[in-house]
Amino acid sequence: xxxxxxxxxxxxxxxxxxxxxxxxxxxxxxxxxxxxxxxxxxxxxxxxxxxxxxxxxxxxxxxxxxxxxxxxxxxxxxxxxxxxxxxxxxxxxxxxxxxxxxxxxxxxxxxxxxxxxxxxxxxxxxxxxxxxxxxxxxxxxxxxxxxxxxxxxxxxxxxxxxxxxxxxxxxxxxxxxxxxxxxxxxxxxxxxxxxxxxxxxxxxxxxxxxxxxxxxxxxxxxxxxx
Amino acid sequence: xxxxxxxxxxxxxxxxxxxxxxxxxxxxxxxxxxxxxxxxxxxxxxxxxxxxxxxxxxxxxxxxxxxxxxxxxxxxxxxxxxxxxxxxxxxxxxxxxxxxxxxxxxxxxxxxxxxxxxxxxxxxxxxxxxxxxxxxxxxxxxxxxxxxxxxxxxxxxxxxxxxxxxxxxxxxxxxxxxxxxxxxxxxxxxxxxxxxxxxxxxxxxxxxxxxxxxxxxxxxxxxxxxxxxxxxxxxxxxxxxxxxxxxxxxxxxxxxxxxxxxxxxxxxxxxxxxxxxxxxxxxxxxxxxxxxxxxxxxxxxxxxxxxxxxxxxxxxxxxxxxxxxxxxxxxxxxxxxxxxxxxxxxxxxxxxxxxxxxxx
Numbered sequence: 332x333x334x335x336x337x338x339x340x341x342x343x344x345x346x347x348x349x350x351x352x353x354x355x356x357x358x359x360x361x362x363x364x365x366x367x368x369x370x371x372x373x374x375x376x377x378x379x380x381x382x383x384x385x386x387x388x389x390x391x392x393x394x395x396x397x398x399x400x401x402x403x404x405x406x407x408x409x410x411x412x413x414x415x416x417x418x419x420x421x422x423x424x425x426x427x428x429x430x431x432x433x434x435x436x437x438x439x440x441x442x443x444x445x446x447x448x449x450x451x452x453x454x455x456x457x458x459x460x461x462x463x464x465x466x467x468x469x470x471x472x473x474x475x476x477x478x479x480x481x482x483x484x485x486x487x488x489x490x491x492x493x494x495x496x497x498x499x500x501x502x503x504x505x506x507x508x509x510x511x512x513x514x515x516x517x518x519x520x521x522x523x524x525x526x527x528x529x530x531x532x533x534x535x536x537x538x539x540x541x542x543x544x545x546x547x548x549x550x551x552x553x554x555x556x557x
Numbered sequence: 558x559x560x561x562x563x564x565x566x567x568x569x570x571x572x573x574x575x576x577x578x579x580x581x582x583x584x585x586x587x588x589x590x591x592x593x594x595x596x597x598x599x600x601x602x603x604x605x606x607x608x609x610x611x612x613x614x615x616x617x618x619x620x621x622x623x624x625x626x627x628x629x630x631x632x633x634x635x636x637x638x639x640x641x642x643x644x645x646x647x648x649x650x651x652x653x654x655x656x657x658x659x660x661x662x663x664x665x666x667x668x669x670x671x672x673x674x675x676x677x678x679x680x681x682x683x684x685x686x687x688x689x690x691x692x693x694x695x696x697x698x699x700x701x702x703x704x705x706x707x708x709x710x711x712x713x714x715x716x717x718x719x720x721x722x723x724x725x726x727x728x729x730x731x732x733x734x735x736x737x738x739x740x741x742x743x744x745x746x747x748x749x750x751x752x753x754x755x756x757x758x759x760x761x762x763x764x765x766x767x768x769x770x771x772x773x774x775x776x777x778x779x780x781x782x783x784x785x786x787x788x789x790x791x792x793x794x795x796x797x798x799x800x801x802x803x804x805x806x807x808x809x810x811x812x813x814x815x816x817x818x819x820x821x822x823x824x825x826x827x828x829x830x831x832x833x834x835x836x837x838x839x840x841x842x843x844x845x846x847x848x849x850x851x852x853x854x855x856x857x858x859x860x861x862x863x864x865x866x867x868x869x870x871x872x873x874x875x876x877x878x879x880x881x882x883x884x885x886x887x888x889x890x891x892x893x894x895x896x897x898x899x900x901x902x903x904x905x906x907x908x909x910x911x912x913x914x915x916x917x
Contacts, residue, residue, distance in 0.1 A: 354867050
């Protein structure tokens, strides 16, 4: 059994104004090793990285973007969530990894668990609950995009990112999220039959260097799921 | 309306408490988790002084009341020595208690072991298989507790078995009546005509005809035939009895007429999605929301269907708008003899369904 992201099948349910869609095939929790990621990109990246690390039998759960912490707390009430042995939680550090760690500590407590003492570690209890905040436990801010970019810093295509970075410095108004913009530039510079439009697709197409030392901390964190 | 419910030693449930009931309450959970037992407990507490209700709930499970051993099936693990205790609080602050005990056989009353007795009397030996006893008490705002006892006994007569009901005290006149109807999963449509007749008497049949047309566009009118048969005018030379129409129409009509009849009371629906095609789920919920609000009826239902839950949320946001707080979903989890209730408020349910997370 490999790691899997359960695909949703959309039916026709939506309200009369088309505001929200329901009708997704309900996803049960079926595995005892859970990896919770923030958004589709992150989960697609994990799917590739876990395969690379030969870690299987893990259920990757995509939550959030918006209301990540609220949705994280909701997980504890899903059927069979309480049967999990290992719960690895990941999220972006964004503008302040330290304050993100503190707010995640609070959310993990609301789930009924003791949080780990440090970023990148587990609580070593039952279930074993871990927390990893991107890009790495040594960074004060950032996101998964930054970590992926770190893995390709020495690649010749990264020059495109450097040039782009220098160029937009002179603009009166630049992109709102520089890390995401750099990922787009890097992926746009890569060869391939189809353009990878996001980080997760880039991972599936093999554009991130999974051998990079930059991933050591994350690999150490994920190896607990073995 | 019910605010909460506590169940001890009733059928498969050892100890369970459900809080925070709203107007629309839906129970989910695996088979044999206790969903139907919860509905039965609510049904008994709607009118705990009505001695027919225990017979009815066994009957709905096709359990004959005329077999003495079937009284045992009310008791958890058939342990008659442990009383069943049900209680609830209503929104008017009334608290109701119902204790169900096996009926003690009076022929054993005279046995009093003395010092020289070598006979060991075990509790079970003192209990007759002949019936059960209901002990009902309530506590109102002024904290008075009143008690009422009813008992059933199975009598063997020359004509066959009969159930004898013995009510030791009369129903207190100050006890407010609470109406309730239980639509079980194997329901039959015979009550629909009778209830529809009452609605016609009050000139309230328009809504029912309108809903029926949505379910089956061929329907032009509904009318009451002989023997309270509900007839559907579909443009043929004679009207057709409801029983030959689709199961979806029967289901939706049974719900809407029941809500109309049980005004200011409780409607219980076991396996609400039963007999309904996915395309009718939204019509069912729209009908329920509109009529239950109009008639001030609290709904308790069970389902196994994810489509039913989706339809519930879609319709709730369309009909209830800001009143989505009136909706609660409870998942019953059973692990051996331990029960756990997961209470989903509207946001948690909405998020779960939107994200495609299993809630059942």
